[in-house]
Amino acid sequence: MSDFVLVGSPIEEPPIEDKTARPSMQPGETNPNSPSYLAFLDTHPFVRxxxxxxxYGCIVGSALGDTIGLYTEFLPKNACETIYKSRKFSLVEPVTEIHADTHRLRFTTCSWTDDTDQALLILLSYLHHPSKPLTHLPQDFAARLQIWLSHGLLALSRPPAGIGRLVGSVVTSPSYLASPVAAATAAWERSGRNAAPNGSLMRTHPLGVIGVGLSEEETWDVAAAVSRTTHADPRCSVACLIVVGLIRGLLRGEVTREAHIDALVERAYAHFLSNPSLAEAATPEPPIHFSKHELTSHTSAPSLDALSLDSPREMGYVYKALGAGILSLRMCMRAxxxxxxxxxxxxxDTMTxxxxxxGDADTNxxxxxxxxxxYxxxxxxxxxxxxxLVDGPWLEGKVARLCARVGVLEGRADIEEEHDEQADGGKGLLSAAELEAxxxxxxxxxxxxxxxxxxxERKGKGKGFAAWFGN
Structure with a gap:
């Protein structure tokens, strides 16, 4: 059984948390007087x-979407339809042949990209430092991201590939680790306060899982803090709040239909505006398009065509990926x-x-x-x-540990440390000579x-993919 509803009428709205009695806290801090947010696990034998x-569906599903998305990343829609006429993709033999350009040849066949690598930095950070409050997580993630930029995902000896322009410029700032948010804000200012790419959204979903045992506000605060280590634009923060809130709600059985999606979008936007530490980036000169209408036009898009996902100038826009994700969820709910x-x-079918x-298909x-x-x-x-999926068993092993750490596996939160969850993957950093080699x-x-x-291709044994785009 993959779906459940909490005890009570299935048509009731989920209870709204009392936010008035809660004192102001730092991102990731937990109110010691709050009730257990994991009590819902015992409401029915099948819930846990x-x-x-x-x-597992969330973490592995995202990695699979990333992997399959690489097949069409940066291609226009009409090219996708011509290159992959069958619309069928397989990661087992016979493996679907991928479009042969230099971008795709950088990645191992049947393997995820930088999107999942960076999500794993968050997951591994939490597994290594699971204690609450989670105020350490944004800074620890920033340190791991800086290592990843040069060394890759050391736990799996994966080199970095597909580094986003904004992330690269922010993380290579000499003062980055002293203040990641300041470095991100400076890069955003240099863009004319208009750079809102999808780089922090693509990695944020593990925080929705971590938040299953936290309040909605606590989960949002951590998500915003991690997002702002590289992406200062408020649209990026709002998008991350929405996605982690939806994942938390899906896991808790509080998001089961489209009305719940709409209500959560409203709450996340209101939370952002009501939090001075988050909303300060939106004033006194709001970035272009930071408006409620701009947000809802994407979160309520009627179709994928309406989102123009392959628009050359906008394919990396954070609201494109947000809208694509939410519409995909809506379509599954309708089905x-x-x-x-x-x-x-x-x-x-939905991912295909x-x-x-x-467009930016792997991130979407x-x-x-x-x-x-x-869901x-x-x-x-x-x-x-x-x-x-390459490294799929390793990934599923980490998901098992995540389930234990967040308290979903009863009596299993205190698990032994695994060395590959350290910032250096338990192997030590590569030397300059090793990096060059x-x-x-x-x-x-x-x-x-x-x-x-x-x-x-010359022997006539290929599919003719290389004729489509120059390398």
Missing amino acids: ASVIDKI RIPSRLPPHTLFE DLIMHG AAVAGALVGA LGHTSLPPHWREG RDRAMVMSIMERKKAREEQ
């Missing part, structure tokens, strides 16, 4: 198992109306429809995969994607794969 299934059973391929619109699908995965659960993920080997690998593909 359902929540665990949804947590699960009581009068008929949803197709067993609902996750696969999304990535076939091109990473966000959507987290939301839809948290449908791990059991709804297609086996021919899940079983072929790694980069040289990566370039050689790309050249060899490109040459092999071109030779295959």
Whole structure:
């Protein structure tokens, strides 16, 4: 069973938390007098198992969306339709052949991209430092991100690839670790207060899982603090608040239909505006398009076509990814109306429809995969994607530890440390010589794969992919 509703009428709105009696706290701080937010796990024998299934669905679903999205990342919609005529993708043999350009050749076949790498930095930080309050998490994430920028994901010996322009400029600032928010704000100011890319949204979903045992406000505060370590634009913060709030609500059985989505968008926006430490970036000179209408035009988009996801100038805009993720969740909810059973391929069909619109497809699908995965659960993920995911067993092992750390696995919160959860992956940082050798080997690998593909094309054995876009 991948869905559940808390005890009570299934048509009742979820209870609204009392926010007036709560004193002002720092991001991630927990009120010691607050009730246990995990009490809902004991309301029905099946609830705990359902929540665990949804947590796996969220984390693994996002990684699968990221991996499948790489097939069409940065392509226009019409090219996606021509290159991938069958609209079928497989990560197990026979593996779907990927469009052969230099961008895609940088990544290992059947592997996720930087989107999931950065989400894992948050997850690993929490596993390494799970104690509350979570005020340490934003700074620890920033330190891990700086390491990742040069060394990659050391736990898996994955080199960095696909680094966003804004993240790169912020994290390489000499004063970054002294004040990540100040460095991010300075970069935003240099953009004319208009840079609102999707880089913090793509990584935020683990915080929704961590927040299952926190209040909604506490979860939002941590999400905003982590977002602002690289992205100062208020639109980025609002988008992260909405996604982590939805994931938290999906796991807790408080978000089960579209009206709940709309209500959460309203609450997240209101929380942002009412919090001086967050809203200060929006005044006295609000960035272009920071308005309620701009937000809701994306969160209530009627179709993927309406979002123009492959727009060359706007494909990386944070509200594009937010809108794509929320619309994907809405479409799954509509497919699960009581009068008929949803197709067993609902996750696969939804992700495929999304990535076939091109644009920043891996990020759009990473966000959507987290939301839809948290709604449908791990059991709804297609086996021919899940079983072929590189490092999938390692990822699922970390999800198991996450379930224990957040308290969803009863009596399992106190788990032993694993060395690969340290900032250096338990292996130590690479030397300058090792970094140079790694980069040289990566370039050689790309050249060899490109040459092999071109030779295959010349022999007429390929699919003709290389004819579409120059490398």
